[in-house]
Amino acid sequence: MKILVAVKRVVDFNVKVRIKPDGSDVDIAGVKMGINPFDENALEEALRLKERGKASEVVAVSLGGTANQDVLRHALAMGADRAILVETEVNLQPLGVAKLLKAVVEREQPDLILLGKQAIDSDAGQAGQMLAALLGVGQGVAISAIEIWDEEIVVTREIDGGTETLALRLPAVVTADLRLNEPRYVKLPNLMMAKKKPIQTISAAELGVDASPRLTQLKVADPPPRKPGIKVGSVQELVEKLRVEAKVL
């Protein structure tokens, strides 16, 4: 079984991003970037399936500019067999991502496609479901467990108020929740080795896909700040404030 894993390059989750002076977008120049956390879970799961003999090959794919090579190197260092960069300067949105990934899937013919459940920059949470729709295959969204049967996989996914279990016919698209696993640390020698591995580059134009954005970002802003709070000295004072000042008791 061949597994394709989509990895996005995003601002590191610890960074508090700032807005450009003209308010048009966030300013990510010089900001620490890395692999989207959920995509790391997706990749980890693919690697574990391979280590358990359930998968034969794990291919990582990223869409975007040449800078995305760093997340693909990270994926190779974690243990991916191959890496593909679909190069485009287009401002990608989930539908465009899904269309480009569909073209890659048609070339690579994987049995299972793993994505993260959500990119932590745009917080969209859509590309996997959209890809499944375009491919006409089943989807397992926000999964916390996966099991391979013969022609099917069984996934446990988070629903409001609990979890549900689904069987999906292969090929299928699955999106990883953070709870799926604990991604391995990348060891330095592996990172050095990954630097030497080739990354296959395909231009988006070559795939013949129109991935242009449908949404225009008009502006960005800081959310309204909360008014500053106070520290109370005791439990009694807290109860007093909640009752008299905040009137929430």
Added chain:
Amino acid sequence: MSVLILAEHDGHKLKKVTRQAVTAARSWQASIHILIVGHHIAAVAQEAAGIAGVTEVIQADAAHLAHPLAEDVAGLLVEHAGHYQVILAPHTRFSKNVLPRTAALLDVAMIADVIAVTGPKSYLRPIYAGNITATVESSDTIQIVTVRASSYAAVTDDGTANIASWAVSATTPLARWLGEKRNVSDRPELATARAVVSGGRSLGSAEQFEAVLAPLAEELKAALGATRAAVDAGYAPNDLQVGQTGTVVAPELYIAVGVSGAIQHTAGMKDSKVIVAINQDPDAPIFQVADYGLVANLFEAVPALVAALRTSAPR
């Protein structure tokens, strides 16, 4: 043209988030239809027909829709999408599964987790875990939108909508529903509770999480919430996670107990009306969003708070 709302319900009753989505739907000043997907849902349809401003309730009733698959619901929506200018749902795990699939089949974008509708095709939504808000405009003819329920008040009853039905096709061969596990609790539902008491990793065990926080939740008739660290450690079930990747809440009162206040957590609670933080570290980031901060050991402060609430309560 109309707005179609994909209802959230438990098979017996509509969830409050559906009524909140109706308020959002009013932004378009078009007629509002509500789709109820499920099995034996007549009571839910009746209830929806009573919501003020709803002009039509549509039932999609079939045995296989008792546990609806995204593949089936998206197929159903696509069949009827031509009649609608907007397909809208509260931003829940159900709609997050169904609507992106629907959007892709219709070849349109989806706008997720909207906190304000700023024009017929423009929206305000949080990005970067709520650190930034973005105003976006869509160029598509059909708008597929999920709204953050806590940004909208719930519509009450005052309507008598017509109830119709859609024919339902056979289920997809692509996926099968095998089963589910529900976390049963008598406490109010996290997403819509008036008060929420949340605990972090510092509670130390599932037993202590319950023993320390349950009496406080009881006293305040509050829902319990948790940080991801507490959930990962197994102190609380997954669906109690508050934050960027859990549930977003905005109750009247939010009490964060032994919670550090990582942005991924505050993303899910910083719009609460009143925030209380109890943490022994005076520099914990949670104090930056708290209205009332108490620097204390939670294992002493919480029982003391419960006792104080009991004795001082003017009931």
